[in-house]
Amino acid sequence: MEMEKAVITEEIKWTPIRQVRKNKLSEADDLVNMAMDNGVDVTPFRQYRQALRDIPQTFTYPEDVVWPQKPSLPQASA
8 A cells, every 4th residue: 555655656746747848848849840940950959859758767756857958949140
């Protein structure tokens, strides 16, 4: 019974991390598409997206999660 509670508690702790990750993955998909549309090298955007996907395998505890740095698209020149 205690083990079940511990597993449930751990799952509950991961819930907000999963939600943030889901939002960041959606944003990362948009960044990859925008980079492709603008002829920008997509490598850093794909690496960022993969780092987000790898969070569950990279971190054992939700409180240890460190979010990867989001790359930015170059500013368009006028």
